[in-house]
Amino acid sequence: MAAGAVISLQGVTKRFGGLTAVDGVSVDLVEGEFFALLGPSGCGKTTLLRMVAGFEEPDEGAIHLDGRDMARLGANRRPINLMFQSYALFPHMDVRRNISYGLEMERLAKGEIARRVDEILEQTQLSALAHRKPAQLSGGQRQRVALARALIKRPRVLLLDEPLGALDKKLREQMQLELKRLQHEFGITFVVVTHDQEEALVLADRIALMNGGRIVQLDAPRALYEEPRTRFAAQFIGLTNLFEGRAVAGGIEIAGLGPLQAACDLQAGSACALSVRPERIVLARDRMAEGYNAVSGEITDIAYLGQSENLRVAVDGYETPLSVCVAPDGQADARTDARTGAQRHRVGETVWCHWRPAHGRILTD
């Protein structure tokens, strides 16, 4: 167990019938960090969260909180709180009663409860809504009540199950900032479960990417995006272009495209893939000078997104078309310094796709 770990999971495994939902997960959560469990549905992230909360017992392994074994300690006795995906507000209680419920369970003095409820209503900007019932609140307000109800318990760890899933896009962006602010203000360790990679990237200090019940990569958001270690990680976090081929000295040999340069320390001939992010690709009419990998192809699709343009390029000699993301209308783009010709791309146009060897990543798994 690492020093400073609030929660430490060791070989935690959970089976439902013949299905292994969580498979030998070991991870330490650091005091005060914003941690994300990210993965597709069915990857075991919610089961893992429920085991930490105390609603499921691990079949194997142990969960420690501040060095104390949590086995056989019920959810109602753990200093951990969970914000439910549906928010699970009590429909028959107003906002104030919902929030004070957890403190009443601790049998605190009435005055103390009232003081702390007032304080948190203030912090979450809910004071004006204190006497509303959950049915009279908007989605964003309900979420703030759920958050206040959990935070008022001053838990060691706050677990959040798909916290922004039920909100529309605009509100979601606003609440992401709000969550970060509250986490900073309270200094509590937050663990968020999400299937939304963008949400994890924005919120978390560290992301555990899960698949098939295991953590496949544990990294800071930037490292997870820039240096994926598996095909799954590269494809789940953002978009990527994958070229399947065989390792050669200083790169990868792709059938139909020839050798492409990339940092590669694999034994020559072993199967691997090259991942290149769409925004790392620079388009040009003519093949550019040394220092780039280049493939030529024809633009088959252009999707205009306002701040950027997504293009598909059918590459000569390779089956899967390439995804390319560029600034629209050939505007200056810091990344595409070498770009030539500032005019609009058209479907049917023949182009060269360039990227620097350092921007490609060799993957084996």
Place this chain on the structure above:
Amino acid sequence: MARRALAAHLALTYGFLYGPILVLMVLSFNRAGLPTVWTGFSLEWYVTLADSPAILAAALNTIIVAVVSTVIATTLGTLLALGVERRRQSNAVDALLFAPMIIPDIVLAIALLSFFTLLEVTLGLHSIILSHVVFNIAFVCAVVRTRLKHFDYAIIEASIDLGADRFTTFRRVTLPVIFPGVLAGALLAFTLSFDEFIIAFFTAGAGASSTTLPMRIYSMIRFGVTPEINAMATIIMLISFTLVFFSQRLNRATVSD
């Protein structure tokens, strides 16, 4: 045109349903004891009712049976509904739960009588109460289950997560949320028990001490329909109607929130 035809149809249906009851209610205020001639408004039949010890005793019996069987059936039926709704959906379980509602009363009455005789249970008010509990559990369970269809079970976990134990969670979260359904079920159970005749008749045993109001009416009616019976029927009707009305209202609130 179609709209008018529909309105007429509705009026006829209501007339058919409520005409006889209306006649009965009006005649209960008829000064003359005859069912055919209106001779003026009077409350004397209601006074006669209140003066009859046999009728008052039967009314008391009916209220005891209805209250006690409602309390027992509501408790058991609610717990049953909670248990059944948390299980995986099963047609067999559902069918067995619905059965007591659709088994003909006469069949249930004979079955219960045989059962009590077999176990050598003495008959009386207690055996009527037990018998009413049997079918009322099914009704309460059905009503509470409709409430539970819209129940977010996450609030139970939320309560536990916030530090409550199972019992506190039931008392402060589960029960208050499903309470409109429970109350609707209880009102329905009370109404059903209050005017139930066949099963009470079979399981009451001999002796006037366990005669309920519907049984009393039945024995009186053998000498013809008297104005007191009209008065009594009117009172029972009003009680039943009021209870069912509130039960329906609670149920509607259940579904819409």
